[in-house]
Amino acid sequence: MKRKATKRKPIPLVPPAIRSRKKARQIVTTFHKLEKEADEVSSSTAPDKQARLERLERELDEMGGREAYQSASLLSVSFHNTSKWVTKQLAGKLGLRPANGEPPLRVLEVGAINTRLLDVPWLDVRAIDLKSQHPRIEERDFFSLEPAGEYDVVSSSMVINCVPTAKGRHEMLVGYRHHLRNGGHLFLVLPLLCLTKSTRTTRESFLETLSRIGFTVVAKKETPKVAFFCLRNTPLEARDVQVGGSSLATKDGGTRGAGAEKGISRKRKHGANDFAVSP
Numbered sequence: 001m002k003r004k005a006t007k008r009k010p011i012p013l014v015p016p017a018i019r020s021r022k023k024a025r026q027i028v029t030t031f032h033k034l035e036k037e038a039d040e041v042s043s044s045t046a047p048d049k050q051a052r053l054e055r056l057e058r059e060l061d062e063m064g065g066r067e068a069y070q071s072a073s074l075l076s077v078s079f080h081n082t083s084k085w086v087t088k089q090l091a092g093k094l095g096l097r098p099a100n101g102e103p104p105l106r107v108l109e110v111g112a113i114n115t116r117l118l119d120v121p122w123l124d125v126r127a128i129d130l131k132s133q134h135p136r137i138e139e140r141d142f143f144s145l146e147p148a149g150e151y152d153v154v155s156s157s158m159v160i161n162c163v164p165t166a167k168g169r170h171e172m173l174v175g176y177r178h179h180l181r182n183g184g185h186l187f188l189v190l191p192l193l194c195l196t197k198s199t200r201t202t203r204e205s206f207l208e209t210l211s212r213i214g215f216t217v218v219a220k221k222e223t224p225k226v227a228f229f230c231l232r233n234t235p236l237e238a239r240d241v242q243v244g245g246s247s248l249a250t251k252d253g254g255t256r257g258a259g260a261e262k263g264i265s266r267k268r269k270h271g272a273n274d275f276a277v278s279p
């Protein structure tokens with residue numbers, strides 16, 4: 001008797017990563033909270049500093065550490081395909097896809113947890129992450145790289161929001177600029193909540209900050225959860241400076257941009273985060 005063909009489920013090579021978005025969100029939130037707290041404790045002079053750091057370290061280990069965090073991130077990657085957006089912009093609107101025989105574009109991918117960009121044949125990608133998940137991804141802290149203005153493209157997807165302080169985020173953006181050649185492009189992706197639910201940042205103030213640093217917006221898009229920016233590294237003398245010369249940085253490290261002028265509440269709202277970027 002002929003057996004009815006049944007569709008077999010492919011057997012995964014590795015155990016499936018976290019499947020529940022709710023669980024993944026919890027892990028990501030807890031990880032960021034613990035990292036932020038550890039950063040604050042590290043720079044404090046509290047007498048119990050060491051004990052507190054050890055406790056935070058234990059809590060991080062208990063939740064599975066950076067590995068669990070990256071597994072949780074892998075789930076969210078499937079909901080925002082940054083590499084698709086990057087290649088689409090480069091090959092389409094920007095017209096930068098090299099012709100046959102031309103050298104590939106040089107790309108620095110920061111916070112890489114898959115090889116999607118590495119697999120694009122017309123890109124020459126150096127992919128780094130604090131914790132490498134793949135032999136082609138270099139285990140490296142972005143802040144330890146020496147910038148040489150050599151890249152055509154920097155890709156940073158959901159990374160800036162992992163940096164615990166406003167100053168660190170600012171340094172990261174300035175660093176991206178220093179890694180890019182003049183006219184090079186930064187693809188910056190971050191959770192939309194950072195711009196819509198923060199008590200310290202709005203879309204407008206964030207764009208002002210980017211402009212101050214030396215980036216011009218070439219393209220942007222938003223999905224219900226994610227903001228995508230394609231930014232050009234513009235020589236300071238050539239860019240259209242939209243903001244006057246005085247520093248708008250506030251004492252608490254927030255950026256007093258258009259948002260502050262519109263009277264954003266300084267009080268933390270329930271569920272709102274305090275994302276900010278400032279020197």
Ligand SMILES: C[S@@+](CC[C@H](N)C(=O)[O-])C[C@H]1O[C@@H](n2cnc3c(N)ncnc32)[C@H](O)[C@@H]1O
Nearest residue numbers: 073077111113129130131141142157158159162
């Ligand atoms: C939320 S995951 C995002 C991964 C992926 N790019 C995406 O779009 O979903 C953030 C990644 O950035 C990495 N990361 C954070 N700070 C970094 C730094 N200073 N240098 C290199 N990688 C960093 C983390 O280890 C993590 O793997």
